[in-house]
Each structure stands twice: as C-alpha cells, then as structure tokens.
Amino acid sequence: MRYQIMSAALAVTTALPFAGPAAATDLEVTHWWTSGGEAAAVAEFAKAFDATGNHWVDGAIAGSGGTARPIMISRITGGDPMGATQFNHGRQAEELVQAGLMRDLTELATRDKWAEIVQPKSLLDGCTIDGKIYCVPVNIHSWQWLWLSNAAFEKAGVPVPKNWNEYVAAAPALEKAGIIPLAVGGQPWQSSGAFDVLLTAVGGTDAFLKVYRDKDAEFAAGPELAKVFKAADDARKMAKNTNVQDWNQATNLVISGKAGGQIMGDWAQGEFQVAGQTAGKDYTCLPGLGLNEVIATGGDAFYFPLLQDAEKSKAQEALAETLLDPKTQVAFNLKKGSLPVRGDIDLKAANDCMKKGLDILAKGSVMPWTDQLLSQDTQKQKEDLFSEFFAKPDMTVEEAQKRFADIVASAD
Amino acid sequence: MSKSERPNQLFRNLNAKVASVPMVLTAVVIFVGGSAWTVLYSFTNSKLLPRLNFVGLDQYYRLWSTPRWLVSIENLLVYGVLSLVFSLVIGFILAALLDQKIRFEDTFRTIFLYPFALSFIVTGLVWQWLLNPEFGIQGVVRGLGWESFSFDPLYNSDIVIYGILIAALWQGTGLIMCLMLAGLRGIDEDIWKAARVDGIPTLKTYLFIIIPMMRPVFITALVIIAAGIVKVYDLVVAQTSGGPGIASEVPAKYVYDYMFFAQNLGQGFAASTMMLLSVVVVIVPWAYLEFGGKKRG
Numbered sequence: 001m002r003y004q005i006m007s008a009a010l011a012v013t014t015a016l017p018f019a020g021p022a023a024a025t026d027l028e029v030t031h032w033w034t035s036g037g038e039a040a041a042v043a044e045f046a047k048a049f050d051a052t053g054n055h056w057v058d059g060a061i062a063g064s065g066g067t068a069r070p071i072m073i074s075r076i077t078g079g080d081p082m083g084a085t086q087f088n089h090g091r092q093a094e095e096l097v098q099a100g101l102m103r104d105l106t107e108l109a110t111r112d113k114w115a116e117i118v119q120p121k122s123l124l125d126g127c128t129i130d131g132k133i134y135c136v137p138v139n140i141h142s143w144q145w146l147w148l149s150n151a152a153f154e155k156a157g158v159p160v161p162k163n164w165n166e167y168v169a170a171a172p173a174l175e176k177a178g179i180i181p182l183a184v185g186g187q188p189w190q191s192s193g194a195f196d197v198l199l200t201a202v203g204g205t206d207a208f209l210k211v212y213r214d215k216d217a218e219f220a221a222g223p224e225l226a227k228v229f230k231a232a233d234d235a236r237k238m239a240k241n242t243n244v245q246d247w248n249q250a251t252n253l254v255i256s257g258k259a260g261g262q263i264m265g266d267w268a269q270g271e272f273q274v275a276g277q278t279a280g281k282d283y284t285c286l287p288g289l290g291l292n293e294v295i296a297t298g299g300d301a302f303y304f305p306l307l308q309d310a311e312k313s314k315a316q317e318a319l320a321e322t323l324l325d326p327k328t329q330v331a332f333n334l335k336k337g338s339l340p341v342r343g344d345i346d347l348k349a350a351n352d353c354m355k356k357g358l359d360i361l362a363k364g365s366v367m368p369w370t371d372q373l374l375s376q377d378t379q380k381q382k383e384d385l386f387s388e389f390f391a392k393p394d395m396t397v398e399e400a401q402k403r404f405a406d407i408v409a410s411a412d
Numbered sequence: 413m414s415k416s417e418r419p420n421q422l423f424r425n426l427n428a429k430v431a432s433v434p435m436v437l438t439a440v441v442i443f444v445g446g447s448a449w450t451v452l453y454s455f456t457n458s459k460l461l462p463r464l465n466f467v468g469l470d471q472y473y474r475l476w477s478t479p480r481w482l483v484s485i486e487n488l489l490v491y492g493v494l495s496l497v498f499s500l501v502i503g504f505i506l507a508a509l510l511d512q513k514i515r516f517e518d519t520f521r522t523i524f525l526y527p528f529a530l531s532f533i534v535t536g537l538v539w540q541w542l543l544n545p546e547f548g549i550q551g552v553v554r555g556l557g558w559e560s561f562s563f564d565p566l567y568n569s570d571i572v573i574y575g576i577l578i579a580a581l582w583q584g585t586g587l588i589m590c591l592m593l594a595g596l597r598g599i600d601e602d603i604w605k606a607a608r609v610d611g612i613p614t615l616k617t618y619l620f621i622i623i624p625m626m627r628p629v630f631i632t633a634l635v636i637i638a639a640g641i642v643k644v645y646d647l648v649v650a651q652t653s654g655g656p657g658i659a660s661e662v663p664a665k666y667v668y669d670y671m672f673f674a675q676n677l678g679q680g681f682a683a684s685t686m687m688l689l690s691v692v693v694v695i696v697p698w699a700y701l702e703f704g705g706k707k708r709g
Contacts, residue, residue: 070672077461095460095675186655243545243567245653377459380674384480384658391657392569403479410474 025315027083029302030059030075032068033336035248037270041336045138048328054315057083066189076101081305083312084319089126089135089301090371096303097134103304108317109133117324119343120366122297135301136323139338142295142357143265143369144197146286147272151257152179163290164201164231167261171238174260181238183259184390185250188383191390194263195232195382196370200296201289203228205367212373217409221401229397229404235263236390254283263289269337269353279352287356295360296369299338378411447688454681462677471682481683484661487573491580491662492641498581499637500630503588508618510589511596521593525586532583536650539579540566543651566652569659576644576651576660583647584640588633595629596622631702642691663687 027049033042039060046056059082061068069092072085076096087093096102109115109124118124118137127135146164153160153170156177161167171181184191200208207224210216219225242259244250251271253259262268269285277283287293302323304316322328329340334349339357350358360366370379385407389400457467475481506524510517527535542548545564553561565575599622607617623630645664648654654661663683671680 066673073460073672073675092675099461187653245655375459375675377670377674377676377679380669380676381478384478387655388479388657388659391655391659 024053024055025311026055026057027312027315027319028057028059029084029086029319030061030068030072030082031086031300032061032063032065033086034060034062035270036274037335037337041332044328044331044335045323048322048325048331049319052318052322054318056319059085076305081307083307083316084302084304086300087135087303088298088371089123089137090298090369090373091375092371093135093303094129094375096305097129101305102134103306103313103316104132105134105136105304105320106132108320112321112324114324117342117344119341120297120361120364122366122368123299123341126297126368126372127301135303136320137299137301137341138323138329139333139336139341140295140297140299140361141265141267141338142287142298143193144200144288144292144294144296145266145268145353146197146261146263146289147251147254147268148261148284148286149254149257149259150282150284152177152254152260155179155257156260160284161286161290163286164198165291167289168231168234168238170260171234179257180241180253180259181261182235183242183244183250183253183262184235184239185242185247186245186387186391187247188387190247190250190264191386192379192383193265194235195228195386197263197289198231198235199225199228200294200367201291202231204292205294208367211408212370212411213368215408215411217405220408221405225401225404226397229401232386232389232400233397236393239390240393266337266339266353266357269351273337273351285353285356287360293360294365294367295339295357297366298369298371299341375412378407381407450681451685451688454678454685456678458677458681460675460677467678471678472686474679475682475686480658480661481663481666483658484663484666487660487662488641488644490573491577491644492638494574494577495580495584495641496634496637498577499585499588500633502581502585503633504592504623506585506589507592507596510593521590524589527583528586530583532646533650535579535583536647539575539582540651543575543578567656569656572652572656572660576647579651580640580644580647584637588637591629591633591636592626595626598629599625638694642687 029045031042033039042058042060046058049056061071065088069087072082072087073096075082076085077099081101093102114124114133115121123137123140124133127133127137146167148160148167150160152174156170156173156179158170158173161170167181174181184194196208199211203224207219207228210219211225238260242250242253244253247264247268248271250259250262251264251268252275254262255272255275255277269279272279272283279285287295302320304320307313307316324342326342326345329342330345330347333340334347337354339354339361340347343362347354347358370382374382382404385400385403389395453462453464454471455468456463456465457470458465510520514520530538543550543564543566545551545562545567550561550563553563565571565578603621603625604617607621612621643664644662645668648660648662648665652660654665664687667680667683667687669680670676670683674680
C-alpha cells in the first residue's frame with residue numbers, strides 16, 4: 001500500500017536539478033532495447049545522431065516495455081524528463097500528451113513532409129492526437145506470424161503446414177513424437193497476443209476492428225467470436241506442456257525442435273538469426289497464420305518530452321530528423337529485424353520472412369493493432385483473462401468468451 | 413506559583429520535542445497524508461495521472477468483480493494462515509531444540525538464520541530453480557530412479573501457492589527462531605528448576621509455563637510475520653510472476669500492476685485501500701486490547 005508513497009518520494013529526489021554543461025549537446029534517450037540484436041540496432045541510431053554533432057546518452061532500461069514504461073513515465077511526470085524516449089506508438093503516452101508534457105512536433109513534421117515519406121500512413125495516425133503529431137515512428141513490428149520448426153515436423157513425419165488449420169490437424173502427430181505442438185510462454189502478454197492473432201486470422205480483420213475499435217460487446221459475445229475462442233481452445237490444448245516463461249525461451253523451443261511452432265511477432269526472427277537458422281530451410285514463417293495475410297502497424301516510436309533548454313530542444317529536432325533518415329532506417333531495421341517506416345528505401349539484405357512482410361506492406365494490407373486501439377487498462381484485463389485461460393484447462397470456452405465480452409463492454 | 417510548580421506540559425523536555433519534529437512531520441505527511449491521499453483518489457477515475465474526477469465507488473465495484481483480485485485475496489488468506497502457523501511452530505521448535513545446550517549452537521544458529529540475509533528476490537529465484545521440474549528436486553529424484561516421481565508446484569495452478577509458501581518459510585523461520593531463542597533465554601533458570609522439582613514433564617512445562625511467559629516475544633513475532641504476509645510481492649514476482657495464469661497472484665502485485673502497467677491509478681488505489689483496510693481491521697482491535705487495556709487496568 002506504500003508503493004505510491006515511495007514513488008512520490010522517488011519523484012521528489014529525482015526532480016533535483018541536474019546541471020552539467022557539455023561541449024556537444026547531450027541528449028539522453030531512454031528505451032528498452034537490451035537484447036543482442038536490439039542493442040546493435042539502437043547503436044546505429046546513436047552513431048547517426050553523434051554524427052550530427054550532438055551526443056547520444058544511452059538510457060537503456062532492461063526488462064522489456066512493461067518494466068521500462070513505468071520508469072519513463074515517472075521520470076517525465078516527476079519533472080526529470082529525458083531528451084527522448086521510446087514508446088510503442090498508440091495510446092501508451094496518450095495521457096502524457098494530454099497533460100502537455102510532450103513536445104508537439106507538427107511544425108517539424110510539416111517542414112520535413114513526414115506525411116509524404118512515412119508509409120503506411122496509419123503509422124503517423126498512431127502519433128497524432130487532436131490533429132497534432134507527437135512522435136516519430138521508427139519501425140513496424142507486427143504480431144501476426146506463426147513460426148514453425150521444419151525439423152520438428154520432419155521428426156513427426158508430417159509436412160510443414162501451410163496454415164493454422166493444417167497445423168491444428170498436425171498437432172496429434174507432433175505430440176506423439178514427443179514434441180510440444182505450440183509454444184506459448186507464461187508471460188501474460190504472450191497468450192493475450194496469440195489470441196489477437198487468432199482473432200485476425202480466424203475471425204478476419206473486420207471482426208478484429210469490430211471488437212477492438214468499435215468495442216462491440218454484443219458481437220464479442222456472438223457466434224463469430226465463438227469460432228475464434230474455439231481456435232484459442234485448440235491453441236491452449238496444443239500449448240499445455242510449455243513450461244517456460246519468457247517469449248525468447250519459447251522461441252528457443254521452436255529453434256531446438258522441441259516445439260512445433262510459436263505464434264509471436266516478427267521480433268522472434270532475431271532469435272532464429274542469432275541461432276544461425278535460415279528462413280525456409282530450418283524454419284518457416286506464416287504471416288497471418290497463413291489464413292489472413294495482413295500486417296499490423298504497431299511498432300516503436302520516439303516521443304520527445306517538452307524541455308525548457310533551447311539547446312536540447314534543438315538537439316531533439318536533430319534526433320527526430322536522424323531517426324527518419326533513409327540511411328539510418330535501413331541500418332536500424334536490418335539489425336532489428338523489423339520493417340522500415342518509409343516506402344522509398346530498398347532493403348536488399350532482407351531475409352525471406354522480412355521480404356514476405358515487405359510484400360504485404362506494399363500491397364497495403366495493413367491494420368491497426370491493439371496498442372493503438374485499446375488503453376493499457378483494457379489490455380491488462382485482457383492479459384489477465386487469457387493468461388488464466390491458457391493456464392487453466394478447466395476454464396470453459398463459454399466462460400472465457402463471456403468474460404471477454406464484459407471486458408470489451410467496459411473497454412476504453 | 414502554580415506555574416513554577418507545574419510547568420506547561422507542552423514545554424517539558426522541549427529539546428527532545430524539537431528534535432522529534434522532523435520524524436513527526438515525516439510520519440504525518442508521508443504515512444498519514446499519503447494514505448489519506450490514496451484513499452481520496454481511489455474514488456476517482458484517475459488513469460495515468462491523478463485527477464480529481466470523482467466516480468463514487470465504481471473502482472471498488474470493479475475491483476470486487478475482478479476474478480484476479482478474488483484469486484489474490486484467496487491466495488493471501490491461504491498463504492497468510494499457513495505462513496503464520498508454520499513460522500511460529502517451526503521457529504519455536506527449532507529454538508527449543510537449540511536451547512538444549514547442544515554443541516555447535518552458534519553454527520546451527522548461523523545456518524538457520526542465513527537465508528534471512530537473502531532478499532526475497534534471490535530466495536524466489538533459488539526456489540524457482542529448486543522447484544523446476546527439469547532441473548530441480550523432481551529432476552534429481554527422477555535421476556535416482558523414481559521415474560514417476562512428480563513434484564512441480566510452480567507449474568500446477570492448484571498448489572502453486574504452497575510452492576511460494578515453502579520458499580517464504582525457508583527464508584523467514586530463521587529470524588523467528590532467533591526471536592524465540594532470545595525469549596527462551598530470557599526465562600529465569602529458577603523457573604525450570606522449580607518445574608523440575610514439581611515433577612512437571614518438559615513438554616507440559618513448555619506448553620503451560622514457558623509459552624505463556626513468552627507472550628511479548630510471540631506478539632513481536634506475530635507482528636513481523638503478519639507485516640510480511642500482507643506485503644508479499646517480490647517473492648511471487650521472482651518465483652512465478654503470478655503464474656501459471658493468475659494462480660499465484662497476490663494483492664500487492666495487483667496494486668502494482670494496475671497502477672503502473674495498466675496505467676489505472678484509481679483501480680490501483682482502490683486495491684491498496686482495501687489492503688490498508690484489512691490491516692486496520694486486524695491491527696486496531698488488537699492494539700486496543702493490548703495498549704488500551706493496560707491504561708485502564
């Protein structure tokens with residue numbers, strides 16, 4: 001019960017003025033990119049920013065977004081803002097913007113014609129609140145991927161499935177061969193995300209939007225969603241022996257062939273790359289679970305807290321320009337395994353799975369993701385529900401759907 | 413005259429009073445003020461930032477209809493009762509055994525107290541490994557030949573809270589043992605001699621003479637254990653992060669998750685107010701009996 005007191009006390013101590021003149025303008029940038037590939041990617045940003053005559057002060061916060069965001073937010077609300085900070089664009093920083101703590105970038109955006117260079121356009125929508133632009137999108141990460149281990153299917157003696165339905169049908173064979181059909185880690189966001197992917201794949205993009213954008217609780221309780229919950233029930237049965245917590249441990253089960261597959265965002269690709277596996281040969285990726293090939297335009301973006309210091313404000317502008325620079329975009333996204341936010345650059349070095357993603361992007365099959373549509377509060381409730389659903393075999397599909405509809409009804 | 417005879421109560425020990433002002437202010441502003449602020453804002457719909465937009469009891473209705481909160485309360489009750497009973501019983505038995513003038517008492521005391529030097533996070537991680545079915549106890553026993561042996565509390569929703577309890581007892585009983593030992597040492601030797609002269613068996617001496625005499629020690633131990641129970645958080649985070657599913661969630665974690673991850677301060681405040689209330693419900697009658705009674709008597 002004392003956490004809020006402690007955080008208030010912390011905020012007071014960190015609010016002490018922090019003075020330190022430096023030759024080049026130091027700009028502290030906080031982010032939660034700490035895994036091997038991520039750190040290499042963010043180093044590209046730092047290099048490019050330092051080349052503009054400023055200095056990138058790295059403020060990496062370990063422990064994924066869930067841990068990092070509260071720290072970033074308490075620094076901004078506590079009066080010790082950093083120069084720039086990562087968030088997933090969408091609604092995570094909404095209230096900070098409304099409270100006037102974030103810098104309005106509209107002027108810069110009009111000058112540099114962001115509206116023309118950022119592709120797809122919906123990315124900028126995620127940064128726009130009341131007609132003003134508050135963030136710089138730097139990459140696109142989509143959730144809708146199924147990663148399959150070719151070795152596991154070979155061992156089970158079944159062909160590598162082409163879509164979700166074939167995969168479900170192949171599950172008994174995998175199980176017989178002592179392989180976990182589907183790896184789902186214990187962290188709540190994984191089961192919740194897997195459900196959202198099933199919703200887009202099995203239910204379709206419209207169903208997804210009806211539930212999460214229009215918050216249609218009646219529809220969420222209806223027969224179409226029942227189909228999706230049936231699929232989630234299949235997934236739950238296939239995943240029941242995954243005794244790991246972290247997503248990359250679950251990915252590792254797929255890499256080592258102990259699990260048949262995993263529903264996970266394209267960030268999982270980095271793990272396959274680090275393990276030296278080749279797309280198509282060692283593993284197969286199915287965007288949209290092979291049923292509905294779309295890409296959600298979630299991803300990472302940088303927000304700039306409103307600063308008093310004119311020097312630093314200028315450095316912020318330089319950083320914003322650097323982030324969208326074509327060269328930085330290529331260097332960063334290749335290392336990160338994500339898709340660039342500009343349509344006018346060439347990613348020759350992209351691997352097969354990234355190329356699939358770029359194709360879908362070029363076709364314009366994009367959709368918004370939950371980060372843009374739902375508040376963190378609603379997302380957390382959803383996570384609680386699905387982590388319980390996946391861990392509790394005796395929870396019925398009907399009960400889960402009813403509770404899901406309740407969450408949708410009270411969603412904001 | 414009367415003034416010089418009975419100086420104003422306010423100015424007695426003035427130095428001491430001035431010196432304690434900072435602490436009094438801290439207590440009033442931070443503890444009482446912070447708690448009052450929390451309770452006040454629990455009636456608002458504050459999201460990421462606190463806002464005075466009152467919504468009545470909405471946060472509380474939502475709280476008590478949330479399955480995760482109900483699971484948390486149930487876990488806290490199970491964990492609390494068992495942890496209280498086992499800590500006291502095991503702590504006392506260990507202390508009584510150590511009190512038999514055995515050899516190497518210091519060594520044993522150090523061994524038993526040592527886990528207390530570890531933080532809950534470290535304890536949690538250690539026991540996460542020990543209870544891991546592939547690497548821990550189950551793996552070792554299976555490796556010895558009992559193939560069907562199964563002991564994986566952290567991966568079984570029904571018994572996961574006991575897995576956490578084991579770690580908590582391992583960490584905490586050493587301290588209780590030391591408190592009890594100090595209490596036992598405080599008992600006059602003559603009492604033991606008198607009991608022996610009267611021919612009272614050792615067990616009965618403990619139960620009917622020594623334990624009642626150790627009442628203050630038991631109360632201290634009780635308060636320490638109870639405070640540890642209500643705030644249990646880091647152990648759960650390190651061992652299971654609330655899983656599998658939501659089976660090992662505890663109220664403190666609900667508060668933290670909803671305040672910071674879900675960016676819903678109002679909901680987090682409502683939950684923390686309920687925690688405060690539960691402490692008050694236990695502490696106030698007890699404090700009344702314990703301290704109020706003496707004054708009257």
